[in-house]
Amino acid sequence: MYGREIFAEAAKEAFEKCPNLDPAKDIEALFVGHMGESYEHQGHTGPTLTDWAGLLPKPAMRLESACASSGVALRAGIFAILSGMHDIVMVGGVEKMTHRTTPEVTEFLAMASDFPFEQWHGITFPGLYALMATAHMHKYGTTEEQMALVAVKNHHNGALNPKAHMQKEITLEKAMTSRVIAWPLKLYDCSLITDGASCLILTRPDLAKKFTDTPVHIIGSGQASDAIGLYERDELTTLKVGRLAGQEAYKMAGVKPKDLDIAEVHDCFTIAEIIAYEDLGFCKPGKGGSLMEEGATALDGEIPVNTSGGLKSKGHPVGATGTAQAYEIYLQLTGQAERRQVSGAEIGLSHNVGGSGATATVHVFRRG
Amino acid sequence: MAAKCGKCGNMLLPPRPICTKCLSTDFKWVELKGRGKLLSYTVIHVSPVQFQSLAPYTVGIMELEDGPHLPGMIRGVKPEKIRVGMDLKVDFDTSIPAQWPMWPRYFFRPP
Numbered sequence: 001m002y003g004r005e006i007f008a009e010a011a012k013e014a015f016e017k018c019p020n021l022d023p024a025k026d027i028e029a030l031f032v033g034h035m036g037e038s039y040e041h042q043g044h045t046g047p048t049l050t051d052w053a054g055l056l057p058k059p060a061m062r063l064e065s066a067c068a069s070s071g072v073a074l075r076a077g078i079f080a081i082l083s084g085m086h087d088i089v090m091v092g093g094v095e096k097m098t099h100r101t102t103p104e105v106t107e108f109l110a111m112a113s114d115f116p117f118e119q120w121h122g123i124t125f126p127g128l129y130a131l132m133a134t135a136h137m138h139k140y141g142t143t144e145e146q147m148a149l150v151a152v153k154n155h156h157n158g159a160l161n162p163k164a165h166m167q168k169e170i171t172l173e174k175a176m177t178s179r180v181i182a183w184p185l186k187l188y189d190c191s192l193i194t195d196g197a198s199c200l201i202l203t204r205p206d207l208a209k210k211f212t213d214t215p216v217h218i219i220g221s222g223q224a225s226d227a228i229g230l231y232e233r234d235e236l237t238t239l240k241v242g243r244l245a246g247q248e249a250y251k252m253a254g255v256k257p258k259d260l261d262i263a264e265v266h267d268c269f270t271i272a273e274i275i276a277y278e279d280l281g282f283c284k285p286g287k288g289g290s291l292m293e294e295g296a297t298a299l300d301g302e303i304p305v306n307t308s309g310g311l312k313s314k315g316h317p318v319g320a321t322g323t324a325q326a327y328e329i330y331l332q333l334t335g336q337a338e339r340r341q342v343s344g345a346e347i348g349l350s351h352n353v354g355g356s357g358a359t360a361t362v363h364v365f366r367r368g
Numbered sequence: 369m370a371a372k373c374g375k376c377g378n379m380l381l382p383p384r385p386i387c388t389k390c391l392s393t394d395f396k397w398v399e400l401k402g403r404g405k406l407l408s409y410t411v412i413h414v415s416p417v418q419f420q421s422l423a424p425y426t427v428g429i430m431e432l433e434d435g436p437h438l439p440g441m442i443r444g445v446k447p448e449k450i451r452v453g454m455d456l457k458v459d460f461d462t463s464i465p466a467q468w469p470m471w472p473r474y475f476f477r478p479p
Contacts, residue, residue, distance in 0.1 A: 107416040116382065120473070121440050122412060122419035123427050130410035131429060138408070138452040180424075183411040183447070227388075231429045231439040236408050 001195070003040055003096035004052040007032075010092060010197040010320075011053035018201055018211045021088075023054060027201065028086040030060040031076040033069030033093030034319040038108040040096050049094065053199075064319075066112035067268060069093055070198065071223075071322030071352030071361030077202045078221055087207060092199035093324070095317035105193050109318070112355040114229035126182035126190055128230050128356040129269035133184050135236035136271060139286065144184050146289035148175035150270035151188040151312055153298055158309020160299075160340040165194045165315030189270040194315030198324035208368070214334040220253025220364035222246060228358045237286075241360035242266075242279035242353060249349070250281075253364035257281035260303055261345040262332050264325035266353040266360075267310040276351055277305070280362070299340060307332060307340050322352035326363060333367040370436055371395040381436035402458040403479065404432040411447045430456055430476055444477040455479055 015023050030053065034045040042048070046060030065072040070093025077091035097105055109125050110118075118128070136142045152172050158164035175188035201211075208215040224244035227233055233240065250256060257280060265280065267273035274288035282303055283291040291297060297305035308314045308328035311321060329348035331337045346367045353360045371383035374394035378387050381400070386393060409428035412419075419425070426442040428450070438458070442450060456476040 102414065103417045103420060106414060107418070110416055117439050119416070121427055122415055122422065122425060123439060124412055124414065124416060126414065127410050127412045127427060130412075131408045131427075134410060134452065135408040179413070180411070181414045183413070185410075229439070231437045236429070 068354030158313025191311035196317030215368035220249035222248030
């Protein structure tokens with residue numbers, strides 16, 4: 001199956017959820033996240049996906065920001081609506097990865113890290129996040145077990161998601177004894193190499209009523225940039241872009257971390273979820289491991305995180321991840337999350353990171 | 369070698385045309401001492417295609433005494449002996465490997 005076919009599947013579901021929408025007529029533009037030409041030897045993704053979604057000759061823009069490609073596409077869609085240029089747009093993302101070998105995917109993903117210094121020394125993405133994990137363990141006493149608990153939690157949630165890539169529970173022992181990828185990160189600390197696509201249809205609140213009785217409002221959006229090289233950043237135990245994007249989105253939305261009912265955060269590696277808790281203000285710096293251990297982010301906790309299973313269990317088709325997170329928030333806020341539904345969820349957040357933290361986008365959503 | 373900003377003193381490694389702190393374009397070359405401390409490290413077992421013959425290998429980020437941070441491979445010390453904060457120095461391997469990557473490069477080792 002090609003990426004374009006998977007994207008068409010996602011578009012089909014988006015259209016079905018808006019029965020009053022005439023996609024070919026009503027959707028005015030497509031903004032799509034796609035990371036790499038290498039996987040399918042295919043560039044020029046924008047018009048290709050417009051074609052396969054049946055939207056020709058509508059304009060398309062492909063946005064690339066590594067694993068935050070569709071988080072950035074979502075922002076581009078928001079800009080298009082808020083500027084008044086378009087009334088209705090589709091945003092989404094796609095990546096087709098599983099037909100490649102793991103060393104090939106490792107190499108392709110590494111292209112989103114610094115070439116002259118990081119790739120040049122054989123530093124992989126698991127390696128970059130392992131460098132953050134070692135620093136976090138050294139500075140705050142975070143443990144390998146706390147990181148493994150993130151994997152156990154997210155696999156539990158993913159087992160309840162019929163669209164998750166790996167729908168199976170894992171034990172703490174299995175996670176702790178899995179093979180080392182980049183110490184201290186083991187196989188179960190790493191997200192999956194996945195094929196996937198995701199789509200959202202955006203419009204103005206006054207028009208949304210025409211198409212659905214259950215709209216979800218995007219009430220906050222933030223994004224920030226940092227140096228591409230992890231080594232160039234001031235600190236290894238936090239992602240400045242996550243903090244800045246979060247602050248911007250919270251401010252725009254007028255909400256605080258304690259107001260959130262659910263969050264989808266960028267758990268490309270288990271340490272990344274722990275750092276995200278801290279960067280997004282769910283706990284103080286250094287307390288992310290304890291927050292996980294206390295169960296606060298479990299499905300029945302104070303703030304359930306990654307109810308979809310996250311990148312860890314739902315999967316990480318890199319270009320599709322940002323809007324896939326938003327899709328999970330949409331399902332939760334509209335009561336469609338079935339066995340993993342968080343009852344009464346009204347406000348949710350999505351946090352999408354590109355590379356080792358050169359890009360982050362954060363969005364805040366509210367039930368309509 | 370690094371570039372030292374003539375306006376704010378910021379040390380840039382790699383050198384750049386524009387200072388990251390004050391946007392000045394006035395720089396002079398400074399030779400680095402090549403000594404520093406280890407900020408963090410990892411042992412890479414699953415490597416990109418071109419590095420498979422070297423795996424597992426250890427990489428880290430050094431904080432140089434002169435200020436800048438630098439990533440690189442750590443050689444000459446067993447992974448279990450490596451500690452955050454340990455002293456390291458930058459050395460150069462002037463041999464050119466027979467396989468990719470076929471160029472000389474720096475690495476870190478205990479002083």
